[in-house]
Amino acid sequence: MARLIDTIRFDTTIAEAQQILLHSESDLVILDAAGDRIGTISRRDVDTAAHYGFSRGAVIGHMTVQHQRGQDSDDAPHFLSFLRSRLAPDLWHLLTVAANQAEARGWQLFLVGGAVRDLLLNSQNEFDNLLIEDIDLVVDGGDQAADAGAGVELARSLQAQYPQARLEIHAKFQTAALLWHDDPVFKSLGVDIATARTEFYPYPAANPAVAAGSIQQDLYRRDFTINALAIRLTHSRGDDLLDFFGGRLDLQTKQIRVLHANSFIEDPTRIYRAVRFAVRLGFTIEPQTEQLIRYAIASGIFQQVRVRVSADESAPANPNFRAVTPALQTRLRSELKYVLQTSYWLPALHQLADLGALTCIHSSLKADAHLWRQLRGGETAMRMSNVECRMANGNPLPVWLFRLEILLAHLPPEHRAEAAAGLQLPVETSDRLKKLAAAEDNLSTAFLNPLPSHSVQVLKFYDVPMLVLVAVRSDSTLRKIIWRYLTDWSLIKPPLNGKALKALGYKPGAQFKQILEALMNAKLDGEIRDRAEAEVFLQQNFPLFLKPTE
Ligand code: ATP
Ligand code: MG
Numbered sequence: 356m357a358r359l360i361d362t363i364r365f366d367t368t369i370a371e372a373q374q375i376l377l378h379s380e381s382d383l384v385i386l387d388a389a390g391d392r393i394g395t396i397s398r399r400d401v402d403t404a405a406h407y408g409f410s411r412g413a414v415i416g417h418m419t420v421q422h423q424r425g426q427d428s429d430d431a432p433h434f435l436s437f438l439r440s441r442l443a444p445d446l447w448h449l450l451t452v453a454a455n456q457a458e459a460r461g462w463q464l465f466l467v468g469g470a471v472r473d474l475l476l477n478s479q480n481e482f483d484n485l486l487i488e489d490i491d492l493v494v495d496g497g498d499q500a501a502d503a504g505a506g507v508e509l510a511r512s513l514q515a516q517y518p519q520a521r522l523e524i525h526a527k528f529q530t531a532a533l534l535w536h537d538d539p540v541f542k543s544l545g546v547d548i549a550t551a552r553t554e555f556y557p558y559p560a561a562n563p564a565v566a567a568g569s570i571q572q573d574l575y576r577r578d579f580t581i582n583a584l585a586i587r588l589t590h591s592r593g594d595d596l597l598d599f600f601g602g603r604l605d606l607q608t609k610q611i612r613v614l615h616a617n618s619f620i621e622d623p624t625r626i627y628r629a630v631r632f633a634v635r636l637g638f639t640i641e642p643q644t645e646q647l648i649r650y651a652i653a654s655g656i657f658q659q660v661r662v663r664v665s666a667d668e669s670a671p672a673n674p675n676f677r678a679v680t681p682a683l684q685t686r687l688r689s690e691l692k693y694v695l696q697t698s699y700w701l702p703a704l705h706q707l708a709d710l711g712a713l714t715c716i717h718s719s720l721k722a723d724a725h726l727w728r729q730l731r732g733g734e735t736a737m738r739m740s741n742v743e744c745r746m747a748n749g750n751p752l753p754v755w756l757f758r759l760e761i762l763l764a765h766l767p768p769e770h771r772a773e774a775a776a777g778l779q780l781p782v783e784t785s786d787r788l789k790k791l792a793a794a795e796d797n798l799s800t801a802f803l804n805p806l807p808s809h810s811v812q813v814l815k816f817y818d819v820p821m822l823v824l825v826a827v828r829s830d831s832t833l834r835k836i837i838w839r840y841l842t843d844w845s846l847i848k849p850p851l852n853g854k855a856l857k858a859l860g861y862k863p864g865a866q867f868k869q870i871l872e873a874l875m876n877a878k879l880d881g882e883i884r885d886r887a888e889a890e891v892f893l894q895q896n897f898p899l900f901l902k903p904t905e
Contacts, residue, residue: 362386365393365415365601366643368616369404372414376401385418387604394418409575412615416575416599434586434596438466441474445540446487449517453492453548454588456512462505463495465570465585465597472581475606476636488544493585495551495570506550507531513548520546552576571599578625579632580605580612610641619651624683626651626712627690634703648710657715687715688778695755701730716759717766717774726765732827732834733761742841744819747783752820760784760824768792787821795825799833807844808876814840849875850889859890860899870897 362384363372372383382395396418404410404417439447450466457464468491496505507524510531514522520533520541529550535541551569570585577583580602587595596603600614611633619625626648633640640648694703707713708722737744737754744752759780763771771788794817804810814822819841826837851874857863861870873896877883883892 362392363414364388365418365604366413368410369401369412369414369417370410372396372401373405373410383414385414387601388608393601393604407572409615411617412575413600415601416571416614434594435588437478438474438586441477442487446490446544449513449541449546450490450588452516453509453513453546457494457505457509458589460496460505460508462497462509462589463570463591464509464588465493465495466588467491467493467574467585468577468582471584471586472602472606475584475603488542490544490546492546492548492588493551493570493573494548495573497569504529504550506548510546510548513546520544549573570597574599575614577614578618578622578628580610580614581632581638583614605641609636609638611638611644612641613644613647616647619647620654620656622683622686623651623656623715624686624690626710626715627687627694627707630703630706630710630712631690631694631697634699634706635697645710648712652711652714658718684777684779688780691716691759691778692755695758696753700755700758704730713762716762716778717770719770720762720766720774722765726762729761729765729827730758733757733823736823736827739838739842742819742823744823746781746820747818756780756784757820757823760788760820761827763788764791764824764828787824790821791824794821795829798825798837799829806880807839808879810836810840811844811876811879815845844879847875847879850878850883850886851893855886859893861897866897873897 361375361379361381363375363386365385365387367375367385375383376398379398382397383401384392385394385396387393393415396414400417400419401414404412409417438450442450454464470487470490473487492506492509494505494509504526506529507526510522510524510533514520514533517533519538520535523532523534525531529552531548533544533546533548535544537543551573574583574585574597580600582602583600584602585597587597601612605612611629613619613625613629629640629644629648632638694700694707697703704713704722705727713720713722736742737757744757746752759778763774763784766774768791771791772785775785775788798813798817814837817825822837822841826834829837849871851859851871853863853867853871856867856870861867870893874883874889874892877892878889883889
């Protein structure tokens with residue numbers, strides 16, 4: 356039976372559209388969230404999308420765009436000139452050279468990812484002459500198997516024109532990067548060149564009837580609609596902005612939206628990425644996407660990651676799992692690191708906690724008021740300029756690692772080191788977390804005696820990062836003592852050194868160390884202030900049997 360109104364929302368899935376089209380002869384009209392027509396999709400489009408494995412994808416990614424939408428139709432075909440007007444001339448030239456080289460080989464070249472997003476986001480801003488330092492390019496070499504390494508080949512030929520750039524090739528992933536370092540023109544520009552990927556999909560580029568199939572599939576495996584936009588740099592007859600998934604609309608309405616329902620199950624690190632983009636750009640995670648995050652977390656996605664990593668012999672459901680998992684752990688770690696070193700790390704962490712995503716660190720990690728207080732305390736500690744929080748190798752403890760140690764320390768003691776190992780953190784961090792409980796025990800009972808010298812005797816056996824960690828977690832009594840130690844007591848110099856003692860007639864030997872320690876303690880406790888008082892102290896407590904020779 357024919358339906359009267361053949362309209363569907365932009366986020367209707369291909370599978371649902373297929374169902375609807377079983378009962379309909381005409382194309383379906385696609386509406387955006389506001390109810391405006393944005394395009395149409397035919398039965399053939401829908402069947403093709405399904406054939407390519409996009410059944411769970413939204414129709415918006417496969418529709419024919421409607422072009423009579425006022426301002427859109429004015430600027431839609433002009434993104435290349437827009438790009439030219441925004442970019443620094445040298446960078447524009449570089450992209451032109453790359454596009455010409457691709458074209459000469461019959462390939463298409465696209466600017467994708469963050470650069471496109473940020474350019475469109477900043478399109479209202481005054482400033483231009485943008486020198487972007489992070490450029491992602493995708494080469495679509497068409498269907499020929501011989502062009503599988505197109506990205507690598509293009510990078511090589513581009514390097515011939517730009518010999519000052521370093522070339523890095525990741526043959527396994529068919530990607531290459533050109534890297535400038537401290538360059539007078541390009542500063543520290545990095546240009547990643549990838550070959551459009553179709554290999555993740557069930558029917559890789561099998562059907563030549565679908566134009567731009569590879570770039571579309573490449574964009575489809577990306578994280579969010581706003582990161583799945585592409586600008587075509589090579590010549591084209593049609594649009595030079597590729598927006599298969601409604602990314603522009605989401606940029607305008609400030610939404611973080613995944614491309615398909617399985618996105619977070621496929622790659623849980625996207626949960627971290629969703630939050631980082633939301634907080635950084637001031638966007639909201641679109642409700643359905645948020646549901647998918649919560650669903651993925653509730654399904655135990657993070658625990659599965661860990662279990663499968665540790666239990667190597669268990670037969671994984673997905674045959675690719677062993678290849679995929681270590682990379683996943685590494686990506687999780689780097690997303691966590693990325694977030695924890697930004698200026699917006701605290702609101703991001705709050706949002707991750709609200710979503711329940713801290714379970715990726717450990718299933719039993721729960722944020723509470725104590726944890727937030729400790730994390731803020733850690734910031735105060737790091738701003739105390741005269742405390743040098745260094746690792747055993749002498750390098751400063753990175754802020755992200757310090758913040759992460761506070762997070763991990765919030766776990767029950769028996770899980771701390773295990774969680775650190777899971778995130779591939781330095782051995783020093785695991786060690787510190789392993790010893791934390793004992794240190795806290797020891798330190799909490801050690802200060803019944805109020806004398807500074809007594810505190811110093813206990814505290815001097817611990818390194819600074821351990822003391823700071825204990826301090827941010829402890830009650831104010833212990834915290835004050837540790838701060839006092841780090842900022843004052845630990846810097847106090849002994850009133851007399853060994854040489855001075857010798858000059859006074861003391862013989863180096865077993866007692867020497869004891870005398871020096873007694874002098875130091877007396878200074879810490881305020882009994883002696885200067886050299887004269889130190890000598891009196893010596894006369895009284897360590898009288899010489901032989902008078903010093905006059
Ligand atoms: P930033 O400005 O933070 O670098 P970006 O968008 O450039 O933002 P990158 O991490 O540099 O982010 O990744 C580049 C692009 O690669 C993204 O825009 C996205 O299209 C894709 N991408 C990165 N990580 C993932 C992921 N986990 N899943 C899917 N796509 C991803
Ligand atoms: Mg980037």
